[in-house]
Amino acid sequence: MERLTAGRVPIVWRTATVTAIVDETAHARTLQLDVPEWPGHLGGQHVDVRLTAEDGYQAQRSYSIASAPEAAQLALTVERIDDGEVSPYLFDELLVGDPLELRGPIGGPFTWRAEQDGPLLLLGGGSGLVPLMAMLRHRAAIGSDVDAHLLVSSRGWDDVLYREELAQLALGAGLEISYTLTRERPDGWTGFTRRVDAEMLATVAPDVDAQPRIYVCGPTPFVEQVADALVGLGYPPGTIHAERFGPTG
Amino acid sequence: MSPISRGFHGRRREVDPDRVPPGQYVVEDFPVLSAGPTPHTALDSWSFAVGGAAEAGAVWSWEQFNALPQETFTVDIHCVTKWSKLGTTWTGVSVDTILEHVDSAAEFITAWSDGGYTTNLALEDVTDGKAWVVHTFEGEPLEPEHGGPARLLVPHLYFWKSAKWVRGLTLTVDDEPGFWEAAGYHNHGDPFKEQRYWSD
Numbered sequence: 001m002e003r004l005t006a007g008r009v010p011i012v013w014r015t016a017t018v019t020a021i022v023d024e025t026a027h028a029r030t031l032q033l034d035v036p037e038w039p040g041h042l043g044g045q046h047v048d049v050r051l052t053a054e055d056g057y058q059a060q061r062s063y064s065i066a067s068a069p070e071a072a073q074l075a076l077t078v079e080r081i082d083d084g085e086v087s088p089y090l091f092d093e094l095l096v097g098d099p100l101e102l103r104g105p106i107g108g109p110f111t112w113r114a115e116q117d118g119p120l121l122l123l124g125g126g127s128g129l130v131p132l133m134a135m136l137r138h139r140a141a142i143g144s145d146v147d148a149h150l151l152v153s154s155r156g157w158d159d160v161l162y163r164e165e166l167a168q169l170a171l172g173a174g175l176e177i178s179y180t181l182t183r184e185r186p187d188g189w190t191g192f193t194r195r196v197d198a199e200m201l202a203t204v205a206p207d208v209d210a211q212p213r214i215y216v217c218g219p220t221p222f223v224e225q226v227a228d229a230l231v232g233l234g235y236p237p238g239t240i241h242a243e244r245f246g247p248t249g
Numbered sequence: 250m251s252p253i254s255r256g257f258h259g260r261r262r263e264v265d266p267d268r269v270p271p272g273q274y275v276v277e278d279f280p281v282l283s284a285g286p287t288p289h290t291a292l293d294s295w296s297f298a299v300g301g302a303a304e305a306g307a308v309w310s311w312e313q314f315n316a317l318p319q320e321t322f323t324v325d326i327h328c329v330t331k332w333s334k335l336g337t338t339w340t341g342v343s344v345d346t347i348l349e350h351v352d353s354a355a356e357f358i359t360a361w362s363d364g365g366y367t368t369n370l371a372l373e374d375v376t377d378g379k380a381w382v383v384h385t386f387e388g389e390p391l392e393p394e395h396g397g398p399a400r401l402l403v404p405h406l407y408f409w410k411s412a413k414w415v416r417g418l419t420l421t422v423d424d425e426p427g428f429w430e431a432a433g434y435h436n437h438g439d440p441f442k443e444q445r446y447w448s449d
Contacts, residue, residue, distance in 0.1 A: 008433070008447065008448075010448035011433070011445075011446040011447070011448050011449070012448065013251070015252050048445075050251065050272075051254040051257045051259070052251040052252065052253055052254050052257070053253070053254065053257050053258055053259055054253055057258075057259050057261060058251065058271075058272070059257075059259050059274065060272045060331050061331060062330055062331065084260075085259055085260040085274065089254065089256070089257050093254075093255070093256040093257065094254075098254075098255065099252040099254075100254075101251055101252060101254075106433065106446065107432075107433075108284075108428075108429065108431075108432025108433060109284055109432065110284065220280070220281045220394065224281075224287060224394055227285070227286035227287065228286060228287070230286065231286050237285055237286045237288070237364060238285070238365060240285055240286050241284065241285065242283065242284060242285050242286065243284075244280075244281050244282055244283065245280075245282075
């Protein structure tokens with residue numbers, strides 16, 4: 001084990017300070033955090049957050065990191081799960097200046113560094129966009145023009161995270177962004193209007209021959225459907241990185 | 250010492266601390282976690298192999314595997330992503346039964362799966378009625394997203410050790426870190442000791 005653990009920073013609990021809270025949508029907000037001695041992370045990784053009640057009771061959950069490795073502060077985007085235990089607290093109680101205990105970074109293959117090159121195919125369902133955003137922010141932060149394709153699946157336009165920032169990023173070279181809205185569309189909508197399927201993927205994705213690195217993140221049914229369709233289109237399973245999550249609070 | 254989260258009370262459930270490890274919460278549903286696409290292996294091309302650092306080995310077809318002695322049992326399972334599911338009932342073949350078919354002095358195994366997943370276990374963690382290769386969950390064939398047609402089940406360790414889509418056990422002389430173990434997760438993964446990550 002020495003060989004594998006040498007040089008790694010232990011994954012220990014750190015007390016971060018909330019420096020800003022940004023509302024992203026009606027159900028998601030971003031916590032900006034100052035983390036003492038943060039060891040750094042890769043786009044796609046997550047942290048564990050731990051809350052402690054006065055009597056010592058604790059609850060832990062995992063949240064994806066939204067910020068680029070290059071960012072000065074760590075950002076977590078949290079979706080409010082109404083019957084959850086931790087996310088409602090992060091929404092309703094947590095204030096700027098509060099301490100927040102966390103540890104990380106955690107996660108292995110669901111990461112991308114610009115030197116791994118591309119093309120990049122990112123497929124996000126709902127808040128599954130968060131770890132993909134960390135990759136795109138990393139790409140932008142270091143001035144990479146690696147060919148990148150992002151497909152965002154969302155219920156409605158108002159549920160799409162980071163809309164304005166994505167529009168800005170899309171002005172740069174090499175990034176194509178597509179949206180599909182599965183429930184509600186604004187007037188004049190010209191994007192996709194259905195759940196992600198093979199035909200849609202064939203439209204937005206680089207050819208199999210281009211050997212894209214593929215990252216799929218979202219709720220389990222989204223990931224199952226998208227990953228199955230990608231395999232059906234001939235993308236090698238080993239190039240499809242998946243992160244599934246359910247509403248676990 | 251953890252800082253107090255002002256205003257946090259939690260949504261506590263009355264849980265038995267002997268059954269719910271620290272940092273875990275109980276779920277009623279069955280979340281899915283895996284790192285790639287779900288393999289869909291046809292039963293007529295499925296086989297299960299045991300071998301590696303051993304005198305002999307064995308390979309079973311689906312039919313032959315189902316003809317081995319079967320056990321039905323109820324256990325609690327604990328995922329490193331914090332959820333625990335209590336009282337889950339499974340049917341499958343004990344790893345003890347599988348290992349009767351090999352003669353080896355090796356003290357470790359690597360379980361390997363369709364899709365390239367591996368996980369490493371000490372022999373003492375999978376013998377004496379502590380581990381099974383299961384194909385049935387709550388009386389129904391195990392669904393692919395939960396590891397069907399068959400998965401390893403090692404309920405006393407975090408659930409990533411219970412390799413989905415398992416196709417074989419390889420005996421190894423040395424302890425060889427598997428997929429998550431090499432990616433920063435704990436080598437042993439005892440939930441009651443909260444061995445989540447390598448430095449725990």
